[in-house]
Amino acid sequence: MDTNVQKRRENKKSLRxxxxxxxxxxxxxxxxxxxxxxxRFVPKYLATIGIDYxxxxxxxxxxxxxxxxxxxxxxxxxxxxxxxxxxxxxxVILVYDVGLRxxxxxxxxxxxxxxxxxxxQANMESIIxxxxxxxxxxxxxxxxxxxEGRLWAESRGFHYFETSAQSGEGISxxxxxxxxxxxDMCENGGKRPTPEVSVGFTKEQADTIxxxxxxxxxxxxxxxxxxxxxxxxxxxxxxxxxxxxxxxxVAPGSEDAFKAVVNARTSLLKNIK
Ligand code: GTP
Ligand code: MG
Numbered sequence: 001m002d003t004n005v006q007k008r009r010e011n012k013k014s015l016r017x018x019x020x021x022x023x024x025x026x027x028x029x030x031x032x033x034x035x036x037x038x039x040r041f042v043p044k045y046l047a048t049i050g051i052d053y054x055x056x057x058x059x060x061x062x063x064x065x066x067x068x069x070x071x072x073x074x075x076x077x078x079x080x081x082x083x084x085x086x087x088x089x090x091x092v093i094l095v096y097d098v099g100l101r102x103x104x105x106x107x108x109x110x111x112x113x114x115x116x117x118x119x120x121q122a123n124m125e126s127i128i129x130x131x132x133x134x135x136x137x138x139x140x141x142x143x144x145x146x147x148e149g150r151l152w153a154e155s156r157g158f159h160y161f162e163t164s165a166q167s168g169e170g171i172s173x174x175x176x177x178x179x180x181x182x183x184d185m186c187e188n189g190g191k192r193p194t195p196e197v198s199v200g201f202t203k204e205q206a207d208t209i210x211x212x213x214x215x216x217x218x219x220x221x222x223x224x225x226x227x228x229x230x231x232x233x234x235x236x237x238x239x240x241x242x243x244x245x246x247x248x249x250v251a252p253g254s255e256d257a258f259k260a261v262v263n264a265r266t267s268l269l270k271n272i273k
Pocket of ligand 1: 023025027028042046073137164
């Protein structure tokens with residue numbers, strides 16, 4: 001066969017991608033990657049210093065994918081080192097520890113840091129995100145449940161997986177879905193394909209449910225200042241009721257959030273003259 005034709009065919013079949021891992025220190029980013037690439041788990045914590053780099057080859061359908069993995073350090077101390085490495089990523093593995101709420105709450109700030117560092121190049125639609133709710137083997141210390149994590153991820157169009165680098169649960173499924181979506185995106189001209197099944201709720205609904213779950217009192221739940229008037233309470237209530245009414249909102253947790261809002265309003269109105 002003509003060597004040029006052969007080369008062109010091979011080029012079409014092979015693909016080079018860059019992926020990065022993000023999340024707070026000690027959530028298990030390096031262990032997830034090690035579990036996948038080396039099939040082993042190291043219980044001792046060895047903090048990543050700045051960044052670790054590795055290459056792996058995977059097969060997706062008829063294509064060979066060469067994956068460059070940049071495993072970031074989560075500690076704030078290494079910000080100056082990792083900020084160089086956000087650019088040109090096709091995939092991001094966002095990790096939190098299901099036993100540490102602050103690591104889940106920090107996901108938003110990781111996205112913010114990423115957007116900031118990518119600057120004008122920031123086109124989040126051209127990146128595949130997968131969220132790993134990690135350390136699910138430690139069931140007794142779990143504080144962030146599946147519905148909360150899934151809601152955060154899927155309302156943003158991200159994949160969600162429950163993982164354990166320790167037992168291996170969810171790891172190969174997560175990487176398979178991740179690499180397959182990256183390949184789909186590359187074949188789709190660099191745009192994240194729209195999911196075949198829409199999640200059926202908005203990011204605003206998902207974020208509101210999360211805010212309500214984490215609110216510290218009834219004022220906070222309705223999003224009004226302590227000492228607000230009856231009108232202000234009712235206005236805030238109406239807005240939330242329209243957004244979260246179980247007939248209109250199919251997001252997981254909407255029913256509980258709606259009930260909590262009704263109760264918050266009732267208890268506030270009881271005490272407002
Ligand atoms: P930085 O490099 O500092 O950002 O941390 P990291 O996110 O890479 O964390 P790392 O993978 O080094 O893991 C931190 C600690 O958590 C280590 O002691 C791991 O053994 C432990 N660990 C990681 N994943 C799991 C898991 O799924 N289950 C359990 N039980 N422990 C885990
Ligand atoms: Mg690490």
